[in-house]
Amino acid sequence: xxxxxxxxxxxxxxxxxxxxxxxxxxxxxxxxxxxxxxxxxxxxxxxxxxxxxxxxxxxxxxxxxxxxxxxxxxxxxxxxxxxxxxxxxxxxxxxxxxxxxxxxxxxxxxxxxxxxxxxxxxxxxxxxxxxxxxxxxxxxxxxxxxxxxxxxxxxxxxxxxxxxxxxxxxxxxxxxxxxxxxxxxxxxxxxxxxxxxxxxxxxxxxxxxxxxxxxxxxxxxxxxxxxxxxxxxxxxxxxxxxxxxxxxxxxxxxxxxxxxxxxxxxxxxxxxxxxx
Ligand SMILES: [Fe+2]
Numbered sequence: 001x002x003x004x005x006x007x008x009x010x011x012x013x014x015x016x017x018x019x020x021x022x023x024x025x026x027x028x029x030x031x032x033x034x035x036x037x038x039x040x041x042x043x044x045x046x047x048x049x050x051x052x053x054x055x056x057x058x059x060x061x062x063x064x065x066x067x068x069x070x071x072x073x074x075x076x077x078x079x080x081x082x083x084x085x086x087x088x089x090x091x092x093x094x095x096x097x098x099x100x101x102x103x104x105x106x107x108x109x110x111x112x113x114x115x116x117x118x119x120x121x122x123x124x125x126x127x128x129x130x131x132x133x134x135x136x137x138x139x140x141x142x143x144x145x146x147x148x149x150x151x152x153x154x155x156x157x158x159x160x161x162x163x164x165x166x167x168x169x170x171x172x173x174x175x176x177x178x179x180x181x182x183x184x185x186x187x188x189x190x191x192x193x194x195x196x197x198x199x200x201x202x203x204x205x206x207x208x209x210x211x212x213x214x215x216x217x218x219x220x221x222x223x224x225x226x227x228x229x230x231x232x233x234x235x236x237x238x239x240x241x242x243x244x245x246x247x248x249x250x251x252x253x254x255x256x257x258x259x260x261x262x263x264x265x266x267x268x269x270x271x272x273x274x275x276x
Contacts, residue, residue, distance in 0.1 A: 009238075009239070012238075013234075013235060013238050016234075016238065016245060017231075017234060019245075019249070020179075020182060020234070020248070020249065020252060021186075023249060023252060023253065024182075024183055024186045024187065024252065024256065027183075027187075027253075027256040027260070028260060029187060029256050029257075029259050029260035029263060030186070030187055030190050030256070033192060033195075033260075033263050034263075034264075034267045035263040035264070035266045035267040035270065036192045036195040036196060036263065037195065038267070038270065039052070039195060039196060039198075039199035040194075040195035040196070040198040040199050041199065041202075042198065042199050042201070042202025042203065042206070043202075044199055044203060044270075045275060046141070046203075046207065046208075046275075047275020047276055048270060048274075048275055049141060049200070049203050050141050050142075050143060050275070050276040051266070051269060051274060051275060051276040052196075052266060053134075053137065053138050053141055053143060053148065054143065054147065054148050054153050054276055055153075055154065055155060055158045055262070055265070055266060056134075057131075057134050057138065057148035057149040057153070058148070058149060058150065058151065058153050058154040058158050058159075058162065059154075059158060059161060059162055059165075059262060060130065060131065060134060060149070061131055061134075061148075061149035061150070062151065062154075062162040062165070062166075063090070063162075063165060064087065064090050064091065064131075065166060065170075066162075066165035066166045066169045066170045067083060067086055067087045067090060067169075067170070068087055068170075069166060069169075069170030070083045070169060070170045070177060070181075071083035071084055071087055072170075073170060073171065073172045073174070073177060074174075075174035075240065075242055076240075078236075079174075082233075084119065085118060085119050088119040088122075088124075089119055089122075089130075090129070090130050091124075091129055092108075092124050092125050092126055092127070092128040092129035092132070093119040093122045093123065093124045093125075093128070094108070094113050094114065094119075094122050094123055094124075094125055094128045095113070095114040095115065095116060095117035095118060095119060095122055096114075096117045096118055096119070096120065096121045096122035096123075097114040097116055097117030108125040108126075108127030108128040108132075109127075109214060110128075110130075110133045110214035110215055110217070110218035111212075111214040111217075111218075113128055113218070115218060115221045115222040115225065116222075116225060130215065131149055133214060133215040133218070134148065134149070134215050135148070136212050136215075137211065137212055137213070137214075137215050137216075140208055140210045140211050140212075141208070141211070155265050155269070156265070157261045157262055157264060157265025157266075157268075158262055158265060160258065160261045160262075160265075161258045161259060161261050161262035161265075164254060164255065164257075164258030164261075165180075165255075165258065168180040168251055168254045168255050168258065169181060169184060169255060171251065173242075173247060173251075174237075174240070174242045174243075175237075175242055175243055175244040175247035175248045175251065176247045176248070176250065176251035177251060178233070178234075178237045178243075178248055178251065179247065179248035179249060179250065179251030179252040179253075179255070180251040180252060180254070180255035181230070181233070182230055182233070182234060182248075182252055183251070183252035183253075183255040183256050183259075184255055184259070185223075185226045185229075185230045186230065187256060187259055188219075188223050188226065189223045189224060189226060193216060193219055193220035193223060194220060196216055197213060197216050197217060197220060200213055200216060201213065
């Protein structure tokens with residue numbers, strides 16, 4: 001039986017992979033993100049960098065909520081655990097890259113903490129929470145704890161994106177959620193971190209030398225591995241009884257539209273001269 005069905009399954013999977021990869025690659029937010037392309041040029045003012053910091057902090061903080069929902073709605077133990085790796089690392093459990101039990105990770109600085117390994121046996125450090133990295137980034141911009149990361153700080157496009165994350169990335173329907181995950185990972189690996197880093201480096205050397213960029217550079221490093229994992233995840237999802245091509249594709253599309261709303265919101269604010 002396996003001899004005859006497997007080549008067919010491989011062909012179906014290849015066909016579907018080409019379809020989803022084309023959908024992601026052709027989406028305007030991957031093809032042409034005007035905001036990040038402009039930002040990479042390094043001309044953002046202090047007020048514009050502060051505005052980005054606040055909006056990004058809202059998405060990044062509320063993402064934790066969506067990740068928890070994804071874990072709760074996971075279709076099986078394996079994806080439940082994969083979701084927890086991201087959730088707990090986000091909250092401050094430092095990845096344990098083959099460290100011996102009981103050994104303390106050297107630091108909480110994102111410049112130094114591992115981007116691979118597992119949270120299993122890793123250590124929780126308050127200072128390793130990604131939100132605390134953002135707090136350190138925000139401090140030289142004169143943004144404190146009360147100024148970032150809360151829903152009340154989000155513009156309507158930012159909140160639309162956050163709500164789509166909750167509903168689609170954290171969906172109860174596994175096919176929808178997997179489609180959203182696939183889209184998010186591929187979007188994130190497509191280079192927007194590098195564009196933001198280029199713009200932030202320019203701003204840092206121009207007028208804010210004490211600005212720590214490790215929140216951004218750590219995420220850029222971790223993203224390269226996430227995208228590599230999604231190929232296996234898709235192959236696995238494709239064989240599950242709950243898998244549905246149309247719901248997977250619509251989850252992916254809806255998520256990319258949400259991502260686009262976020263960046264288009266920032267672009268519209270730039271054009272309108274919004275500063276914070
Ligand atoms: Fe993060």
